Amino acid sequence: MTTEVDTKHPIQIMDGLYQLRVPIPNNPLGWVLPYLIEGRDGWTLVDSGWNVPEAFDALEQQLNDAGVGFAKLKTLLVTHVHPDHYGLAGQVKERSGATIIIHQRERDLIRTRYKNPTQLLAQMGDWLIMHGVPKDSMDDLKTSAMPVRAFVDPVEPDEVVWGGEHINIGRFDFEVWWTPGHSPGHICFLERAKKFILTGDHVLPTITPNISLHVQQQGNPLGDYIASLKRLEDLEVDTVLPAHEYIFKDLRGRLQSIEQHHVERLIEMVECVGDGARTAFDVAGRVKWVTGTLATFTPWMQRAALGETLSHLDYLVLEDRLVKFMENGTQYYKKPGND
Numbered sequence: 001m002t003t004e005v006d007t008k009h010p011i012q013i014m015d016g017l018y019q020l021r022v023p024i025p026n027n028p029l030g031w032v033l034p035y036l037i038e039g040r041d042g043w044t045l046v047d048s049g050w051n052v053p054e055a056f057d058a059l060e061q062q063l064n065d066a067g068v069g070f071a072k073l074k075t076l077l078v079t080h081v082h083p084d085h086y087g088l089a090g091q092v093k094e095r096s097g098a099t100i101i102i103h104q105r106e107r108d109l110i111r112t113r114y115k116n117p118t119q120l121l122a123q124m125g126d127w128l129i130m131h132g133v134p135k136d137s138m139d140d141l142k143t144s145a146m147p148v149r150a151f152v153d154p155v156e157p158d159e160v161v162w163g164g165e166h167i168n169i170g171r172f173d174f175e176v177w178w179t180p181g182h183s184p185g186h187i188c189f190l191e192r193a194k195k196f197i198l199t200g201d202h203v204l205p206t207i208t209p210n211i212s213l214h215v216q217q218q219g220n221p222l223g224d225y226i227a228s229l230k231r232l233e234d235l236e237v238d239t240v241l242p243a244h245e246y247i248f249k250d251l252r253g254r255l256q257s258i259e260q261h262h263v264e265r266l267i268e269m270v271e272c273v274g275d276g277a278r279t280a281f282d283v284a285g286r287v288k289w290v291t292g293t294l295a296t297f298t299p300w301m302q303r304a305a306l307g308e309t310l311s312h313l314d315y316l317v318l319e320d321r322l323v324k325f326m327e328n329g330t331q332y333y334k335k336p337g338n339d
Contacts, residue, residue, distance in 0.1 A: 008058075010036060010066045014194075016170050019241065020062045022049035024084050032084040033243050034059070035198055036066055039170040042074025045098070046189065046198055047243060048088035050151040056088060070095040077167070078102045079200030079243060080183035081109055083151040090153030101167075102157040103178060103185030109216060114154040117146070123215045130331050131306060132279025137299070141306075144299035161187065174198075177232070181225020182209040184217055188232075196239040197251065202228065203240060205248040208258055212307025213314055220318060222311040226262060229255045262312075269312045270321060270335070277325075277334040284309040 010018040016038035021031045035046040045063075049055035063069050073096035078086050081102065092098055112120050125142045133141055163178025167189070174189040179202045189198040201209045211225045237251045248254065272278075272286040284305045285294040294305055313333050316322040324333050 008061065008065075010062045013241070013247070016172065018066055019247070020059065022055045022058050022062075022088075024050055025052055025054055027084075029084070029244050031244070033241075035241060036063070036068065037169045037172060039074060043068045043072050044075040044077060044169045045073055045092065046077045047079055047085040047200070048076065048092050049085075050083050051087040051091065051153045052151060056091060059088060059092075073098045075169075076100045077189065078106065078157070079188070079198075079202075080186040081106045081113070082183060082201070083148055085200065085243065086154075087152045090155040093155045099158045100155060101159045101161060103187050104160040104162055105180070105185030106183065107157050107160050107185070109184070110154050110156065113216065114149055114152050117149070120215065121146075127215050128303075128306075130329060131310065132281035132330060133306070134281075137302075140299040141303045144303050148300075163187065179225075179228040179232075181211050181221050181228050184221075190235065190237075192236075195237050196241060197232075197235065197237050198241045198243075200243045203232070203251065203254055203258070204242045205240075205245045205254065207245065208261055210304050210308055211262075211311045212304060213310040214303075214307045217307075220311075220315060222262065222315040223318065226259060229259055266312055266316060266321075269309065269316060273313075273322060273333050273335060275335070275338060277332040277338070279330060279332055280310045280313055281306055283313065283333065 010020050012018055018036040020034045020036060022034060023031050032047060032049050034048060037044040037046070049059055073092065076089060076092050076098045078089060078100065089100055093100055121142060125138060128138050128141050129135065161176045163176050165176045167174045167176060172191050173193065174191055177188040177190055179186050179188050182201050186200060186202055188200060188202055191197065211222050213221050233252055233255050235251065238249065240248050240251050268287060269283060272283045287309060289305060294302055297305060313322060317324050320336065322333050323336050324331055
């Protein structure tokens, strides 16, 4: 197997399995890595790319280079509906007629996120204010995701999965693993006999995906994510095929390092709350982010940082390491016994 990523041509991972590279313009990730799988009566694509001409052209060129084109595509599997994975789904459907398969919880997001976000925007504004975003910044943060809609050609799935299903594609038998956290319906695809797994954004070789609590991802997303990581630890896997960066080998070691990262981040969050009561936005402004400070971030990145902070703060509340309370419509966090 190869760990190199070609810029223009599909890379053969093994017989019947290819890795593609589709650019994400003006994004530090650089590209998304779809996978092309040979079936007995057609081919399957896992993820697609952003809905921009550069991405579409790269996808089309690599499909043609593999001798597949859109004509031989039978199925599009979507790990989750973020734009770099789902954005070209509508165009793939239009040109190939492929059956689109998505997790049930991701299907639920398509209409409210990409087709008719009016109610989502109203909820988002109230939610931002509740978590301490200044009113003069609220509108920018509230609408910060709207430009991303231009990078998505939304289409309803033909089928949904829940996790636990088997998808047979040619010589491969993929098990669907529901791995929520980065997105409510994120899924991975395990090929147990051949000892490899397609992990989407769930497990990446050096970076960690954003785990956010927000109006469309309530509950305990960080707890869901950590539990999803732990479920993979005992898998006998030789090779990990992620959706970004590069192929790598040591799944168990990477899982443990991601878990340790969040242990350290949780400790930092408690320290950032300090001895007083703080809103999530206050805490996000005190966290040491790898890419800069909250004040230097774009509104989109500020909102992502807020969501990441909230997922950790609420996890700490569930562990009784913090408490939260409402005061005059604003939610605060503090250490237990800090009155």
